[in-house]
Amino acid sequence: MDTARTACDPISGIPNILSIAGSDPSGGAGIQADIKSISATGGYAMAVVTALTAQNTRGVTAVHTPPTDFLRQQLDAIAEDVRIDAVKIGMLGSAAVARCVGAWLDHARPPVVVLDPVMVATSGARLLDDDAVRAVVDLARRASLVTPNIAELAVLVGADPAASWSAALEQGRVLAVRLGTRVLVKGGHLPGERCPDALIPAPQDATGGPDTVVLDGCRVPTENTHGTGCSLSSAIATRFAVTGDWPTAVREAKSWLEGALQGADLLDVGAGSGPVHHFHAGPDPRAHQRFTELAWRDIGELRRNLLELPFLTALMEGDLPATDFAYYLQQDALYLRDYSAVLARAAAMAPAEDEQLFWLSAATSCLQTEAELHRTWLSGKTGIRAGEGDAGPVTRAYCDHLRAVAGRGSYAELVAAVLPCFWLYAAVGDHVQERVQERVQERPQGRPGGHGPSGPHPYAAWIATYADPGFAEATARAKQIADGAHRRASPVERTAMLAAFRWSAAYERDFFDAPRARAAARRAPADLREGAVLA
Ligand SMILES: Nc1ncnc2c1ncn2[C@@H]1O[C@H](COP(=O)(O)OP(=O)(O)OP(=O)(O)O)[C@@H](O)[C@H]1O
Ligand SMILES: Cc1ncc(COP(=O)(O)O)c(N)n1
Structure with missing residues (x-):
């Protein structure tokens, strides 16, 4: 044979x-x-x-x-x-x-x-x-x-x-020769704390071929x-x-x-x-669960922390310092360029044409949004010009993470890694819209958009961008793709998907907190600042 x-x-x-x-x-x-x-x-x-x-x-x-x-x-x-x-x-x-x-x-x-x-x-x-x-x-x-x-x-x-392991091995060798085939000698019926088996090669293999392999085991x-x-x-x-x-x-x-x-x-x-x-190790119960349900539950606390960030509260209140807002937009523009490249990689890895098209179009709209950010927000209003400024530590870490998954991970893992940017951003948008509406009802003369005692809301136009129905649609599709990839994934890949999603979600939260962290670091005494040269 x-x-x-x-x-x-x-x-x-x-x-x-x-x-x-x-x-x-x-x-x-x-x-x-x-x-x-x-x-x-x-x-x-x-x-x-x-x-x-x-x-x-x-x-x-x-x-x-x-x-x-x-x-x-x-x-x-x-x-x-x-x-x-x-x-x-x-x-x-x-x-x-x-x-x-x-x-x-x-x-x-x-x-x-x-x-x-x-x-x-x-x-x-x-x-x-x-x-x-x-x-x-x-x-x-x-x-x-x-x-x-x-x-x-x-x-x-x-x-x-055979009454002993060595006698059993000897009989196994005799049988391998008699049959001319390999024999597995099993120690299950011998007394003792160990339960070894031994793979005895076929005689034709044994000449210069593999030796007997003993596979030890606990009883x-x-x-x-x-x-x-x-x-x-x-x-x-x-x-x-x-x-x-x-x-x-x-x-x-x-x-x-x-x-x-x-x-x-x-x-x-x-x-x-x-x-x-027989099924002590599975089947993997996650195979029957939606990735989006598992992942959303997994980051429950992180989501609460995100929505309570001072950055978002101040954005809604309209008292976010203009420098923090400008830093946020500038980092966003830098991030979007890398994110677009990562989405293009997802398109290249996609198993079906419709998913390929989806990621390609998402990559394109990232570049368009980046251009729009520069044209409408970063030039003039903030005094920051296109291409100006370096990526901050959070932007850098987030992009490194995405690029690492794009380079080393599977398609399923990459889809999980890019999802928080869609989904958490949409969740932030819904949250901000909802709160702002509530406030308008409470204080019709106030902000945003109105002309209350403290004047027009400075971020009303930005907040309005959160209500884009196209983005909500894209988020729903990205979630659907992630669920499909999870269904097809191996147990190991499913674990990697959850980890990739969790890391991206954490970076997403830190991204919204980065302007505050940067401002706090700037206020720190000079000798505590990063990179300070101390005498
Ligand atoms: N209590 C045990 N703990 C760990 N391994 C065991 C135990 N009993 C048997 N095994 C392992 O199970 C496998 C089957 O061995 P065993 O000698 O029991 O074969 P068998 O008698 O043909 O099985 P069966 O009980 O189905 O007739 C071997 O790998 C043996 O080492
Ligand atoms: C149909 C069938 N095939 C094999 C065995 C041996 O298994 P065991 O020795 O564990 O009883 C069995 N009992 N019944």
């Missing part, structure tokens, strides 16, 4: 794994365990049933084996239609079934076959006829990896069960070990189809199984040896 690196779907990275095994209606072993294990470790699970058992966590009461020609029809139906990246074989039950599966393997030639030579259930019930052992040995010669437990290893080499103190062999072999098949490396596949599968054993006592299934918790 060819065991070179398999090529699972290069786009999704999700391999198609076929389990050929018996059914355990209690769900802990057999195809039910295989489907959970394959799904939990990143594969797409398919299953062909060799035998039906009447079984629970206490034992097996009956076995029904459908005709082998029907088994062959199931196998052919899959092979004729689906790319199979790896096969896992479990309970075969009879010599006829084993021969039928062997003939199909010769015909279909799947790239990887992991054989768990199931003979006896944990409960003690026989799951393989005596005369079937010969047929299973024949089948094992076609496998890429065979994963017997201590008792099965002994049957396959025709010896008594998890639980009685709920029903289906560990089924789950492990399915996970190995899946991880090999993804990684293309046997030691890596076994290491990853074993580490996942250890978690499943640690989580086993959380389940309440039956009175006997219960199943392991």
Whole structure:
């Protein structure tokens, strides 16, 4: 059997794994365990049933084996239609079934076959006829990896069960030579605090090839070990189809199984040896939540702090010092130029044309807004000319953060990083508009826009820009795109999205506070100012 690196779907990275095994209606072993294990470790699970058992966590009461020609029809139906990246074989039950599966393997030639030579259930019930052992040995010669437990290893080499780890390793070596394939020796049934497994190479590999790899593990103190062999072999098949490396596949599968054993006592299934918790690590519950809901809740306190900033209160009251306002606008203009470049990068990374167009148009309107800022606000009114002034520390840090995500992060992360500029700015706009309206109603003669005792509101025209319906629309679309990217993202990416969003939100808040921070720093004694040279 060819065991070179398999090529699972290069786009999704999700391999198609076929389990050929018996059914355990209690769900802990057999195809039910295989489907959970394959799904939990990143594969797409398919299953062909060799035998039906009447079984629970206490034992097996009956076995029904459908005709082998029907088994062959199931196998052919899959092979004729689906790319199979790896096969896992479990309970075969009879010599006829084993021969039928062997003939199909010769015909279909799947790239990887992991054989768990199931003979006896944990409960003690026989799951393989005596005369079937010969047929299973024949089948094992076609496998890429065979994963017997201590008792099965002994049957396959025709010896008594190994009583020690070194005896088990020796039997594993004998079996690898006899079958001409690699063998995983499993220490689960040996006494001791450790639970090692060992990957013994096929004899042809051993000459100048890899040595035996021992994969150590802790013994998890639980009685709920029903289906560990089924789950492990399915996970190995899946991880090999993804990684293309046997030691890596076994290491990853074993580490996942250890978690499943640690989580086993959380389940309440039956009175006997219960199943392991296949989904101890997920599925990621965030997959079912909207990113915008998660992220907005996450920055709840930050949002409250932002809306209470003295800058915004003074802007609404109309007593914001003109120098602070000018500094804010000047920093905004500098920021928008970088932000536009980052949005253009989002357009380049976008997976679909409509998103590409959205980011491109957002990038363009940033540049237009920047130009408008200079034309209408920065020239004349504030005395600051276009291109004048340096980026302050907050602008610099915010832009650095965005550029870093644009350079290193995924599309999903970048979308999360650019979102606060839309969303928090829109939230500030709504807040300012709302408060100003309230004040107009309270003091119709007052500000803004009116001519009260203290004259017209100096920032009325600026405040009016917050009511732009086009910006509200763009914000809604950016949120929708972020939710879509989050749905498609991996768990790791989802975490990165939240972190990127959180950082941008913090910079957004600091951006509105920067004029006050700068003015305070200017008022500080000369020897406390940044960059002061002290004698
Ligand atoms: N209590 C445990 N703690 C940690 N790992 C365990 C424990 N029991 C078994 N394992 C691991 O589970 C895997 C399956 O080993 P085991 O020897 O139990 O196979 P098996 O007998 O074929 O399984 P099954 O119980 O399904 O028949 C191995 O990686 C083994 O090291
Ligand atoms: C259908 C089926 N396949 C395999 C096993 C072995 O699993 P375990 O040894 O954990 O009982 C089983 N009990 N039932």
